[in-house]
Amino acid sequence: MKKIINIVTLLLMIIFIPAVADAEEIFDNSVKIDSLLEERARMICQERYNEIDYIDQQLKELNVEKLTQQEVDERFGNNQNLPYAVVPSSKNITWFSNRTNYAYGSKIYEIQTLIAQPNENDSGLKKSGSRVISSTYRWEAGFMNALSTLALDTAGRVVGNSLALTVYNTASSFLSNLKTTTEISSAKIIYSYSHTTTASFKYIKEKGQSDSNQFLAYISTSGVTSVGYQYPTFDYAGGTVTPNVIQGSRVINSIPDGYNSNSVAVNAYVSGNNTAYNFLTSVKITGLESKNVSNILPVCPMAPGLLS
Numbered sequence: 146m147k148k149i150i151n152i153v154t155l156l157l158m159i160i161f162i163p164a165v166a167d168a169e170e171i172f173d174n175s176v177k178i179d180s181l182l183e184e185r186a187r188m189i190c191q192e193r194y195n196e197i198d199y200i201d202q203q204l205k206e207l208n209v210e211k212l213t214q215q216e217v218d219e220r221f222g223n224n225q226n227l228p229y230a231v232v233p234s235s236k237n238i239t240w241f242s243n244r245t246n247y248a249y250g251s252k253i254y255e256i257q258t259l260i261a262q263p264n265e266n267d268s269g270l271k272k273s274g275s276r277v278i279s280s281t282y283r284w285e286a287g288f289m290n291a292l293s294t295l296a297l298d299t300a301g302r303v304v305g306n307s308l309a310l311t312v313y314n315t316a317s318s319f320l321s322n323l324k325t326t327t328e329i330s331s332a333k334i335i336y337s338y339s340h341t342t343t344a345s346f347k348y349i350k351e352k353g354q355s356d357s358n359q360f361l362a363y364i365s366t367s368g369v370t371s372v373g374y375q376y377p378t379f380d381y382a383g384g385t386v387t388p389n390v391i392q393g394s395r396v397i398n399s400i401p402d403g404y405n406s407n408s409v410a411v412n413a414y415v416s417g418n419n420t421a422y423n424f425l426t427s428v429k430i431t432g433l434e435s436k437n438v439s440n441i442l443p444v445c446p447m448a449p450g451l452l453s
Contacts, residue, residue, distance in 0.1 A: 174207045175245060179405055181207075182241070182343060183369070186262060187396060190341040190369040194265050204241065212240040212259075220356070221259060221348070221449060237266035238452055246352060249411050256407055257359060259346040261452055269444045269453050273339040278433040280332045286313040286381070287325025291334065292374055292438075293431045296399035299424045299445075304399045312433075315374060319391045322383050331380040334433050337373045342366050342425070342443045344452065347410035361448070363410035364422040367400040368443050372430055399425050422447070 185200045201211065212220070217240050241260040246253050263270035291312045296304040312332065317323050344366050348359040375392040379385070401423050403409045413421035424445040430438040446452050 174243075175405070175407060178204065178207055178209060178243065182260060182262070183367070183398065183400070186341045186343050186367075186369045187398070189263060189265075189271075190339050190371045190396065192265075192339075207243070209241050209243040212242055214238070214240070216240075217259070217449065221346075237264060237268040238262070238270065239264050245407065247407050247411050249415060253352040254349050254411055254414065255352045255354075256410060257348045257356075258405070259348065259449055260405075261344040261346075261446075261449065263341060270342045270344065271340065272441050272443065273337075274439055275335065275337040276432070276438050277333065277335050278436050278438070280329065280433060282434075283328055283330050284312075284434075285325065286316065286323055286327045286329055287311050289329065289433070290431060290435050291315045291433060292336075292372060292395065293435075294370065294372070294397050294428060295431075296368070296370075296397070296428045297426055298401035299422065299426055302402070304401050304425060305397070308395060308397055310395070315393055316376065316379065316391050320381075320383075323381065328382045329380070330382070331378060332376060332433065333378045335375045335377060336430070336432055336438045338370065338430055338439055338441070340368055340370045340428060340441045340443060342368050344444070344446050344449075345405040346449050347405075347407070349410060349414040360414060361420050362414040363406070364420060364424075364446065364448075365401065365404045365406070365409075366424045366443060366445065367398075367404045368425045368428060370397045370399065370428050370430070370441065371395070372397070372438075374432075397428075399428060401425055420447075 181200050181204055185197060188196050239262050242257060244255060244257045247256055261270065289312045292308065292310045292315065294308040298304050312329060313323060313325050346361060347363040349362045350358040371394060373394040379391060403423050409421065425443050426445060428441040428443065432438040444452065
């Protein structure tokens with residue numbers, strides 16, 4: 146009986162050990178990595194820099210490397226297959242890199258992803274500004290725009306869920322007697338906004354080849370926008386609000402379809418065409434009385450070395 150059990154155990158070992166090895170070949174942490182990088186971008190956008198180390202540690206545990214500018218230049222800057230304009234060493238960008246395998250048809254491809262995010266220094270990956278908008282006529286609180294956003298990608302497609310808040314949405318939690326039909330006679334809103342871009346560059350080669358065979362197959366970007374609002378004056382049928390009472394903020398994630406996608410990158414590589422790309426090209430912020438607060442134009446880098 147023991148002999149039979151030992152034989153069965155041996156057979157199970159022979160069957161399952163190779164299966165685990167194969168699973169390691171195709172195991173992919175991309176979804177978790179993307180989620181962490183998205184949260185990291187949100188922290189940068191909100192200037193929560195003291196919380197970033199916790200995210201970086203989790204990325205490290207998922208085998209995501211943090212690279213210096215010199216390491217990026219050495220790894221990606223000296224290969225004729227890699228469109229890369231080498232720039233002087235910069236301290237305003239944080240670089241990450243990770244590798245994964247992707248099975249397509251009868252072949253396995255190795256994808257090396259290079260990610261760029263800004264740090265606390267000024268960078269082309271960050272935008273910020275402010276604007277004050279005052280009302281010019283009377284309107285009802287539930288039928289007047291206070292804050293809306295619209296993001297578009299390279300093809301002009303709407304990215305994510307657009308934000309649309311009325312004056313009632315932004316002020317009702319501060320004013321118990323405010324209704325959607327309450328008439329507003331005078332209002333002013335101070336807007337402040339910041340935007341953070343994350344850029345992804347995907348390099349591909351057939352598994353087993355040297356890195357000198359890598360090709361930059363796909364470039365994409367995503368963004369996080371934070372908008373704060375404050376009413377220093379607010380006169381309505383029911384009273385006048387003292388300055389600085391009504392305030393709030395919203396954070397909007399704008400992630401184009403196919404952003405940082407391994408499947409899009411491999412398809413582009415296999416097709417043999419030029420580098421494919423999909424960028425977050427604009428984030429329009431509209432304020433009181435549908436007046437323009439800002440039309441943010443995020444950076445659309447055609448190569449890593451063009452970032453600064």
